[in-house]
Amino acid sequence: MKKSVKRIGYIAACTILVAGIGIASQAAGKSDAVSGAPVAGMAVSLSDYYTAVANGIASKSVTESINSMLKNSRSNIMVLSNEDAGTTEAETEKATEPAAEEPAYKTDKKASVLTQYYNLGVAMPTNGYLNIREEPSTDSKVIGRMSKYAGMEVIVDTGTGWYQIASGPVVGYVAKEYIVTKEEAEEIAVEKAYFAAKVRVDGLNFREGMSTDSQVLTQLSNKEKYEANAVYGDWVELNIQGSIGYVSLDCVTVDYFLEDAVTFTELTDLGAADGGAVQPTQAAAGGQAAQGGNTQNQGATQAPAPTQGATQAPTQAPTQPPANNTSLRQQIVNFAVQWQNPNGYQWGGTVLGQGVDCSGFTMAVMAKFGISLPHSSSAQAGYGRRIDPSQAQPGDLLFYSNIGGPINHVAIYIGNGQIIHAASERSGILISSWHYNTPVACVSLVG
Numbered sequence: 001m002k003k004s005v006k007r008i009g010y011i012a013a014c015t016i017l018v019a020g021i022g023i024a025s026q027a028a029g030k031s032d033a034v035s036g037a038p039v040a041g042m043a044v045s046l047s048d049y050y051t052a053v054a055n056g057i058a059s060k061s062v063t064e065s066i067n068s069m070l071k072n073s074r075s076n077i078m079v080l081s082n083e084d085a086g087t088t089e090a091e092t093e094k095a096t097e098p099a100a101e102e103p104a105y106k107t108d109k110k111a112s113v114l115t116q117y118y119n120l121g122v123a124m125p126t127n128g129y130l131n132i133r134e135e136p137s138t139d140s141k142v143i144g145r146m147s148k149y150a151g152m153e154v155i156v157d158t159g160t161g162w163y164q165i166a167s168g169p170v171v172g173y174v175a176k177e178y179i180v181t182k183e184e185a186e187e188i189a190v191e192k193a194y195f196a197a198k199v200r201v202d203g204l205n206f207r208e209g210m211s212t213d214s215q216v217l218t219q220l221s222n223k224e225k226y227e228a229n230a231v232y233g234d235w236v237e238l239n240i241q242g243s244i245g246y247v248s249l250d251c252v253t254v255d256y257f258l259e260d261a262v263t264f265t266e267l268t269d270l271g272a273a274d275g276g277a278v279q280p281t282q283a284a285a286g287g288q289a290a291q292g293g294n295t296q297n298q299g300a301t302q303a304p305a306p307t308q309g310a311t312q313a314p315t316q317a318p319t320q321p322p323a324n325n326t327s328l329r330q331q332i333v334n335f336a337v338q339w340q341n342p343n344g345y346q347w348g349g350t351v352l353g354q355g356v357d358c359s360g361f362t363m364a365v366m367a368k369f370g371i372s373l374p375h376s377s378s379a380q381a382g383y384g385r386r387i388d389p390s391q392a393q394p395g396d397l398l399f400y401s402n403i404g405g406p407i408n409h410v411a412i413y414i415g416n417g418q419i420i421h422a423a424s425e426r427s428g429i430l431i432s433s434w435h436y437n438t439p440v441a442c443v444s445l446v447g
Contacts, residue, residue, distance in 0.1 A: 113151075113193040113256045114186055121154040121165060122185040122192075122258070123147065125178045128341030128428075132172040132261055136162035144170035144261045147342045147430055149192040151258030154181060168260025189258055194426060196225045197236050197252035204252070206245045210235040217245050217402040224436045225257055227426060240437060241358075241409045241424065243402050259342075262431050265416060328369065328446055329395035333414045336365045337431070344429035345422050350375055358410050361422040361429060362397055365412060371445050377410040384443040389434075392442045398434060399441040407440065 114120065123130045123146045132144035136158050144167075146152065152167035152174075162173045180188065202222045207214040210232060218240075220226065229237040235246045236254055339352055339361070346355020352364045359377040366373050373380050381399045389398055392413040400409040411421030411432075419434045 113189050113258065116255075116257075117151060117153055117189075119154045119181070120185045120189060121152045121163065121179045121181050122188045123150045123152065123174070123178060124180050124188075128339075128344065130174055130178050132165070132167075132170050132174055132264075134172055136160060136164070136173040140173070142265060143172050143263065144168075145264040145340065145431060146170075146174075146261035147259050147340060147428070149188060149259065149342055150261060151189060152179075152261065154179070169263055170261040193256040193258055195228050195254075196257050197228045197238060197247060197254050198225045198257070199223060199247075199252055201251045204247055206238065206240065206247055208245060210246045212248075214246070217243065217405075218438045220247065220437065221433055221435050224433060225260075226436075227424070228254060241400065243405075243408065245402070259427075259430075262418065263416070264337075264418070264431060329393060332365065332369055332395040332412070332446070335368055336361075336412050336420050337414060339365075339429050340420065340431060342428035342430070345425050345427070347425070356422050356429070358422045362410050362412055366445060373445075378407040380410055381407050381441050381443060384445040387442050387444055389439040389442040392434070393444065393446075395446050396442055396444045398439045399443075400437045401440050409437075413442070 125148055128148055130146050130148075130150075131142045132146065133140040134143050135141075146167055150167060152165040154163050154165055155171075156164040157176070158164065158173070161176050163176050163179055164173050165171070165179075199220050199222050204220040204222075205216045206218050206220050208217055209215075226238045226240055229239055229244070231237075231249060231254060232246075234249050236249050236252055237244060237246055344352075344355065344361075345357065346360075347357050348360070349355035349357055350360040350364055352361075356364055359373075359375050359380055362377075362380060363373045363375055373383055377399060380397060384397070387396070392398060394413060394415040396413045398411050398413050398419055399407045400411070401407045409421070411419035411434075413434060414420050414431070417434050418431055420429065420431050422429045423432065
């Protein structure tokens with residue numbers, strides 16, 4: 001079965017209310033790629049749109065629509081017609097429209113990744129991550145982050161050492177010195193692009209086998225991207241933290257991707273924020289505290305193994321503010337996020353800066369603050385105080401597994417519905433949605 005696809009080269013006039021801002025539709029009367037509404041012809045230059053964005057005139061919805069079109073305009077690349085429409089039905093696993101053409105993943109890798117961008121930029125910070133700011137100034141609020149090798153649409157060169165960019169859900173400003181463009185960016189993009197499936201529905205079933213009768217291992221979040229191994233007919237084989245399973249091809253976009261930016265707000269100012277080298281706090285960079293060699297690491301004792309976990313899979317991001325030890329929680333989060341790095345993962349590793357796995361990362365971070373943990377995600381779930389994942393506070397640990405299986409992954413909750421974790425050799429240490437996979441347990445080690 002072929003996937004349902006349309007070519008996006010038009011924007012619904014009803015979504016663009018700013019006078020004089022728009023992109024000419026390919027033909028009057030065509031349907032909007034999401035709503036199916038008729039599209040009126042529009043003829044306004046792209047430069048006018050960019051100017052409007054730079055001046056803050058264009059709305060967020062307009063920006064997202066235009067950037068979606070731009071990503072596909074260079075070669076009229078095919079994308080799924082309802083990619084961002086979503087659904088509330090967890091069992092939706094079949095498309096409703098017949099396919100028009102072969103999907104993009106059947107094409108050449110280079111063409112596939114490069115045609116997703118109109119004016120490609122690639123992040124090349126020296127410390128593993130790059131801050132995205134609300135305004136073109138280091139005094140401006142941080143609104144997002146991107147890892148090294150992340151891709152972006154370069155919208156405007158401000159002429160003052162900053163680019164305005166769009167990447168994933170974030171539109172903001174980045175220091176120009178840490179961005180490469182043109183041929184250099186294209187070469188890096190081709191080298192770093194990875195084969196993945198981007199989820200298009202809410203609560204997508206991740207199954208043990210290639211059948212709707214197969215056991216559901218967990219459910220995946222809309223708009224998240226997951227590493228793909230292969231496509232088998234109507235099913236895509238995914239690898240999630242070493243667990244192999246399958247999702248319906250009709251519910252994902254399969255292609256080669258670069259990483260996107262993520263929304264992010266610092267709890268406090270970290271200082272070296274815009275791509276330059278970060279000097280992590282005190283001795284942890286050298287590994288002593290991370291390895292448990294510091295004498296301050298003797299304070300924690302193992303709590304009794306909890307007898308009950310969460311009775312229901314949480315669906316809402318934690319919202320309860322920290323009740324106590326706020327300063328310590330902020331310190332833990334601010335220290336942990338300094339280690340975001342696509343090259344930071346090493347199976348079996350426990351030394352920050354030299355490579356860590358998921359439990360090695362949490363163990364090393366907590367060791368910095370005198371909290372001793374074992375080098376095992378399942379064992380770490382037995383420490384501290386067990387709480388429902390929906391009640392997580394910054395600095396708490398969230399645990400993941402396949403349904404019915406043992407805990408096989410751990411992350412640090414950093415607030416705003418996000419975690420930082422040592423995800424895989426390909427992804428390194430990165431910030432993700434807390435619900436990229438359904439958390440099965442949460443423990444508080446603070447207060």
